[in-house]
Amino acid sequence: xxxxxxxxxxxVTLEHVAKVAGVSRATVSxxxxxxxxxxxxxRRVVEEAVAATNYVPNSAARSLVTRxxxxxxxxxxxxxxxxxxxDPFVGRMFTDPHFGRVVSGVIQxxxxxxxxxxxxxxxxxxxxxxxxxxxxxxxxxxxxxVSSNATDPLPQWLSDTRIPAVLASxxxxxxxxAYVDVDQREGVRLAVDHLVGIGRRRIATISGPLxxxxxxxxxxGYREAVAAHGLGEPVVVEGDFTQDxxxxxxxxxxxxxPDLDGVFIASxxxxxxxxxxxxxxxxxxxxxxAVVGFDDSSPALACDPQLTTVRQPVEDMAAExxxxxxxxxxEPSKAMPMVVFRPSLVVRQSA
Amino acid sequence: xxxxxxxxxxxVTLEHVAKVAGVSRATVSxxxxxxxxxxxxxRRVVEEAVAATNYVPNSAARSLVTRxxxxxxxxxxxxxxxxxxxDPFVGRMFTDPHFGRVVSGVIQxxxxxxxxxxxxxxxxxxxxxxxxxxxxxxxxxxxxxVSSNATDPLPQWLSDTRIPAVLASxxxxxxxxAYVDVDQREGVRLAVDHLVGIGRRRIATISGPLxxxxxxxxxxGYREAVAAHGLGEPVVVEGDFTQDxxxxxxxxxxxxxPDLDGVFIASxxxxxxxxxxxxxxxxxxxxxxAVVGFDDSSPALACDPQLTTVRQPVEDMAAExxxxxxxxxxEPSKAMPMVVFRPSLVVRQSA
DNA sequence: CTGAAAGCGCTTACAG
DNA sequence: CTGAAAGCGCTTACAG
Numbered sequence: 001x002x003x004x005x006x007x008x009x010x011x012v013t014l015e016h017v018a019k020v021a022g023v024s025r026a027t028v029s030x031x032x033x034x035x036x037x038x039x040x041x042x043r044r045v046v047e048e049a050v051a052a053t054n055y056v057p058n059s060a061a062r063s064l065v066t067r068x069x070x071x072x073x074x075x076x077x078x079x080x081x082x083x084x085x086x087d088p089f090v091g092r093m094f095t096d097p098h099f100g101r102v103v104s105g106v107i108q109x110x111x112x113x114x115x116x117x118x119x120x121x122x123x124x125x126x127x128x129x130x131x132x133x134x135x136x137x138x139x140x141x142x143x144x145x146v147s148s149n150a151t152d153p154l155p156q157w158l159s160d161t162r163i164p165a166v167l168a169s170x171x172x173x174x175x176x177x178a179y180v181d182v183d184q185r186e187g188v189r190l191a192v193d194h195l196v197g198i199g200r201r202r203i204a205t206i207s208g209p210l211x212x213x214x215x216x217x218x219x220x221g222y223r224e225a226v227a228a229h230g231l232g233e234p235v236v237v238e239g240d241f242t243q244d245x246x247x248x249x250x251x252x253x254x255x256x257x258p259d260l261d262g263v264f265i266a267s268x269x270x271x272x273x274x275x276x277x278x279x280x281x282x283x284x285x286x287x288x289x290a291v292v293g294f295d296d297s298s299p300a301l302a303c304d305p306q307l308t309t310v311r312q313p314v315e316d317m318a319a320e321x322x323x324x325x326x327x328x329x330x331e332p333s334k335a336m337p338m339v340v341f342r343p344s345l346v347v348r349q350s351a
Numbered sequence: 352x353x354x355x356x357x358x359x360x361x362x363v364t365l366e367h368v369a370k371v372a373g374v375s376r377a378t379v380s381x382x383x384x385x386x387x388x389x390x391x392x393x394r395r396v397v398e399e400a401v402a403a404t405n406y407v408p409n410s411a412a413r414s415l416v417t418r419x420x421x422x423x424x425x426x427x428x429x430x431x432x433x434x435x436x437x438d439p440f441v442g443r444m445f446t447d448p449h450f451g452r453v454v455s456g457v458i459q460x461x462x463x464x465x466x467x468x469x470x471x472x473x474x475x476x477x478x479x480x481x482x483x484x485x486x487x488x489x490x491x492x493x494x495x496x497v498s499s500n501a502t503d504p505l506p507q508w509l510s511d512t513r514i515p516a517v518l519a520s521x522x523x524x525x526x527x528x529a530y531v532d533v534d535q536r537e538g539v540r541l542a543v544d545h546l547v548g549i550g551r552r553r554i555a556t557i558s559g560p561l562x563x564x565x566x567x568x569x570x571x572g573y574r575e576a577v578a579a580h581g582l583g584e585p586v587v588v589e590g591d592f593t594q595d596x597x598x599x600x601x602x603x604x605x606x607x608x609p610d611l612d613g614v615f616i617a618s619x620x621x622x623x624x625x626x627x628x629x630x631x632x633x634x635x636x637x638x639x640x641a642v643v644g645f646d647d648s649s650p651a652l653a654c655d656p657q658l659t660t661v662r663q664p665v666e667d668m669a670a671e672x673x674x675x676x677x678x679x680x681x682e683p684s685k686a687m688p689m690v691v692f693r694p695s696l697v698v699r700q701s702a
Numbered sequence: 703c704t705g706a707a708a709g710c711g712c713t714t715a716c717a718g
Numbered sequence: 719c720t721g722a723a724a725g726c727g728c729t730t731a732c733a734g
Contacts, residue, residue: 375706416709
């Protein structure tokens with residue numbers, strides 16, 4: 001528990017423990033690694049020596065021979081930023097609570113396995129190249145890729161190199177790689193069904209950027225649901241997943257279709273931008289227009305009224321990603337599993 | 352750029368490159384590590400061989416001899432959760448955008464140095480013990496500690512073990528360790544000065560949890576500023592840095608001092624909870640009560656009206672933390688630097 | 703400037 | 719079940 005050794009002493013090695021226990025290094029190694037083939041009495045002696053010396057194995061030495069590092073990379077991949085000079089800070093995605101939930105879910109399963117997570121950012125070709133070198137050099141045992149970039153070459157590269165890898169969503173272009181995703185269409189169906197259930201008939205949508213697969217899926221889900229309920233012409237405005245973008249989009253929507261009584265907004269953050277516009281236009285939420293968002297992120301609670309929204313089980317999905325890499329590491333196989341989770345609807349005040 | 356090698360081939364080693372270049376391993380090593388003492392012609396030959404073989408050094412082998420891992424740990428330390436069963440997910444702090452900004456700032460300076468960041472969570476004594484073992488085993492070269500835990504033993508442990516380390520804020524109990532912080536009092540002074548500047552005289556505060564040093568400092572700053580302006584009795588309610596807590600606190604404040612015309616709220620999130628209460632009580636913001644928050648986090652923009660708030664240069668502070676660990680790693684010294692940043696006031700609509 | 707050799711701390715066949 | 723020994727891939731005095 002405490003650190004008894006003089007701080008600047010050389011680290012204790014297997015050799016040292018072996019001497020204390022009066023056995024060979026091999027035996028100490030076996031005990032430390034929990035191999036069963038050790039005499040109980042010897043095992044006890046060794047364990048005492050380990051405790052007495054405060055021994056901790058050197059992981060570099062271990063990695064060198066086992067070719068395992070007990071760590072996986074969580075790679076965040078973003079499109080290249082245009083105005084680097086104006087915005088010197090990297091990794092916009094890091095400040096997204098969604099990212100935090102992914103980290104949480106991943107760490108949750110990694111930790112009990114003694115696996116560590118190294119966080120990497122790939123946001124231009126230089127960093128992507130550096131990343132590949134890093135992976136090929138075997139610095140991590142596998143990778144989980146969270147990409148916000150529709151034209152990301154990483155999924156294909158990962159797939160080519162056969163490094164154990166899992167994507168946080170369906171790859172934009174089909175490529176043989178494991179991934180975890182949520183059933184986007186199902187989520188939107190939930191939203192539209194709910195709106196219809198509370199009597200809405202004139203239901204529009206604000207989509208996400210349509211170069212992102214998730215946005216495409218959500219829009220498709222909207223169209224399907226509207227058709228299924230015989231709701232007439234779909235009304236669609238494309239948004240950009242930002243708060244300001246939500247405000248702009250809802251204004252356009254009100255111009256196009258002033259008689260709306262329901263809207264599905266493809267992200268909570270856009271809904272957060274949209275609500276004040278609605279309120280200033282004299283429309284009450286949910287009485288005049290019912291609003292459903294997507295994500296169940298913190299903006300949903302910041303909304304006034306609080307947002308009814310589609311929840312993805314992000315932590316569960318992240319945990320599953322971790323399990324999938326771990327499995328690939330343990331037993332490399334040709335199988336590229338995909339796991340699709342079901343979303344749920346969180347009903348609050350806005351619809 | 353591309354991966355020409357058959358995927359399952361053995362990795363290329365120094366040995367291999369040396370053979371191709373017709374030199375010794377030592378020479379290849381020197382070239383790869385940029386040692387200047389190599390004949391230009393030989394260097395060229397080696398560089399070609401490296402490129403031709405697609406050589407990447409094995410980092411475990413390198414670490415084993417250099418005793419450097421080229422990685423640092425970003426440790427998030429939280430108090431133990433009470434209702435583990437109800438809340439199976441770990442690392443609440445990860446979803447805080449503040450954390451994302453720290454990651455961003457740290458990665459920004461680590462990356463050009465080829466250093467990696469491993470993310471670790473310490474949230475109970477088991478994980479703290481595991482962490483210590485990990486550090487002593489030399490798995491990382493240094494650590495940056497972000498602690499939300501007032502009674503965290505980690506700063507002291509880190510200080511005892513002499514591992515290069517930097518804290519993200521002043522340690523709760525004084526202990527000799529480097530840290531970076533923002534001048535909390537100065538920030539509050541900015542807020543109160545602004546409120547006075549727009550004519551407010553009856554200014555209260557909602558503090559953070561008073562077992563946290565940052566909360567104590569902010570409260571002290573409030574008291575100082577109120578005294579400096581001769582504003583009469585301080586009016587204080589303790590909050591808990593949550594949205595709901597903000598709502599509860601503002602209600603109490605209105606009971607205690609119904610004639611308030613200004614309030615400094617020690618976090619934006621609490622302000623987000625407070626504003627709707629104010630509005631429902633019939634008070635307009637900023638006309639009747641001017642509100643200033645702290646953090647300039649996303650809730651500040653989610654507020655309606657948008658929040659005037661104190662901004663900490665979080666990314667800059669995080670970058671500085673990274674520089675400080677790096678410096679400690681490069682030249683271990685007794686000096687335990689502390690760097691204090693100046694906050695600024697972001698004026699929006701609420702005051 | 704270059705190379706032969708030792709050594710970093712571990713794991714793992716291989717004998718016994 | 720246990721130990722002696724080889725070997726993982728690199729860096730770095732040390733000679734030359």
